[in-house]
Amino acid sequence: MATLGHLPDLWDVVLADYDEEMGSSRFVREGALEDRVAYVRKLTGKPVVCVGRFTSPDSMLGQVKRGVVDLVGAARPSIADPFLPNKVREGRLEDIRECIGCNICYAHDFRGAALRCTQNPTMGEEWRSGWHPERVPAGTGGSVLIVGAGPAGLEAAHIWQRGYEVALADMAGEAGGRVSHESRLPGLAEWARVRDYRLSQIKRMPNVTLYLGSTMTAPDVRSFGADYVLIATGAHWRRDGVGRSHARPITALDAAGVYTPDDVFAGRLPQGEVLVFDDDHYYLGPTIALKLASAGVQVRYVTSEGRAGSWSQYTQEQERTQRALIELGVDIDVNVALVAFERSHATLSCVFSGRTRSVAASAVVLVTSRVADETLYRALVGEGNDEQPINSLARPGPDAVTRIGDCLQPAMIANAVYSGHRAARELGSIDGNPRRERVLIQAGP
Numbered sequence: 001m002a003t004l005g006h007l008p009d010l011w012d013v014v015l016a017d018y019d020e021e022m023g024s025s026r027f028v029r030e031g032a033l034e035d036r037v038a039y040v041r042k043l044t045g046k047p048v049v050c051v052g053r054f055t056s057p058d059s060m061l062g063q064v065k066r067g068v069v070d071l072v073g074a075a076r077p078s079i080a081d082p083f084l085p086n087k088v089r090e091g092r093l094e095d096i097r098e099c100i101g102c103n104i105c106y107a108h109d110f111r112g113a114a115l116r117c118t119q120n121p122t123m124g125e126e127w128r129s130g131w132h133p134e135r136v137p138a139g140t141g142g143s144v145l146i147v148g149a150g151p152a153g154l155e156a157a158h159i160w161q162r163g164y165e166v167a168l169a170d171m172a173g174e175a176g177g178r179v180s181h182e183s184r185l186p187g188l189a190e191w192a193r194v195r196d197y198r199l200s201q202i203k204r205m206p207n208v209t210l211y212l213g214s215t216m217t218a219p220d221v222r223s224f225g226a227d228y229v230l231i232a233t234g235a236h237w238r239r240d241g242v243g244r245s246h247a248r249p250i251t252a253l254d255a256a257g258v259y260t261p262d263d264v265f266a267g268r269l270p271q272g273e274v275l276v277f278d279d280d281h282y283y284l285g286p287t288i289a290l291k292l293a294s295a296g297v298q299v300r301y302v303t304s305e306g307r308a309g310s311w312s313q314y315t316q317e318q319e320r321t322q323r324a325l326i327e328l329g330v331d332i333d334v335n336v337a338l339v340a341f342e343r344s345h346a347t348l349s350c351v352f353s354g355r356t357r358s359v360a361a362s363a364v365v366l367v368t369s370r371v372a373d374e375t376l377y378r379a380l381v382g383e384g385n386d387e388q389p390i391n392s393l394a395r396p397g398p399d400a401v402t403r404i405g406d407c408l409q410p411a412m413i414a415n416a417v418y419s420g421h422r423a424a425r426e427l428g429s430i431d432g433n434p435r436r437e438r439v440l441i442q443a444g445p
């Protein structure tokens with residue numbers, strides 16, 4: 001390097017450990033590549049550029065000022081906010097939609113699927129749906145009531161700059177829904193930006209009012225009299241074991257020792273010998289196991305897949321996930337499903353042979369699947385009036401009710417944000433369908 005340093009016009013530093021260069025916020029801190037890049041910088045007089053899991057303009061500028069890099073590389077920050085350089089130039093730092101480092105974008109790329117971003121729901125819809133990342137068409141206007149200030153409700157509320165009067169209500173004392181709960185788990189603090197970015201925008205929007213600690217019943221919603229109602233009441237984790245491994249509830253479950261992630265969020269932590277059954281396969285099962293183990297609880301992590309948090313292979317997190325569990329002394333059982341839990345022991349069944357064995361457990365945490373919290377939605381639309389898209393309603397009125405986010409379909413946070421964004425864009429519109437799905441020429445007579 002000392003000999004070749006002067007030859008290229010520019011050095012683009014690439015790390016040998018792609019898990020670190022492409023690291024997620026769960027395991028790699030912002031600007032983590034600095035020492036390696038600084039070393040290269042010392043060996044050449046030519047400009048140096050490098051990525052570095054930057055998210056904030058402060059850390060980007062800091063490295064330039066300290067002489068670590070001459071140019072900043074920013075892949076994920078540009079996906080989360082393609083207008084980041086403009087906003088820095090215009091001094092609009094509070095408007096930057098900062099990347100949370102979840103790697104959902106990379107997971108979609110890895111799997112050959114259309115790119116999605118947790119922070120930027122317009123990602124991949126620029127041409128397909130004509131969605132500009134910064135501009136939303138004015139729409140018809142009117143009053144909107146959104147029940148639920150989780151990721152879907154917050155996203156929907158914050159995109160109408162004018163024309164709409166928006167009331168956003170949540171029964172909880174804080175906004176954010178699942179994002180607020182999950183961001184308190186180990187390694188997930190940066191995910192709170194999904195909430196914080198939208199809240200900071202809403203605070204500056206005179207047409208949006210946030211009502212926290214406000215439980216809305218169906219009569220409340222009707223008497224509120226909004227032209228449009230979006231129900232974003234979220235979802236809860238199942239307590240009966242239904243999930244990938246079990247289409248029906250597990251019958252042998254001693255309810256007194258059964259916990260779900262919602263219990264953990266509420267501060268009800270199991271004690272003793274705790275078995276975490278991960279039938280979800282992403283971050284939550286391992287993260288709860290890590291939280292309990294850090295608190296000194298003896299944890300056994302059980303998954304029906306071959307690796308801990310197996311889906312996180314797509315987000316470049318699987319190996320670090322398993323390593324973190326091992327380092328904290330968590331026992332790991334793979335390729336087994338929980339089939340029974342009674343008082344002091346649990347029964348595990350091999351997913352290949354069905355052969356069972358018993359392990360000691362005084363409590364189990366079931367991370368299996370979620371159910372939509374749709375009671376309010378059902379009370380408003382009735383059972384036989386499901387999935388009436390809001391944009392198919394010819395006139396605004398109290399029947400213009402739609403549900404969004406996890407209340408429509410429990411899924412990833414990125415899906416909830418997308419769902420809220422789409423509903424808001426299409427509100428009152430008869431032309432909201434993605435371009436490629438629009439009928440341009442009618443075939444036939």
Ligand SMILES: Cc1cc2nc3c(=O)[nH]c(=O)nc-3n(C[C@H](O)[C@H](O)[C@H](O)COP(=O)(O)O)c2cc1C
Pocket residue numbers: 021022051052053054073074075076077105106109
């Ligand atoms: C969706 C996505 C696709 C990527 N595809 C490639 C690729 O094809 N080749 C490559 O060398 N790096 C690829 N990368 C890695 C980026 O070039 C970059 O090294 C990495 O995202 C770290 O930079 P960042 O912290 O600015 O995001 C990709 C990253 C993302 C988010």
Ligand code: SF4
Pocket residue numbers: 076077079080098099100101102103104105106116117118119120
């Ligand atoms: S998907 Fe996550 S990691 Fe990727 S750009 Fe968006 S917020 Fe950042």
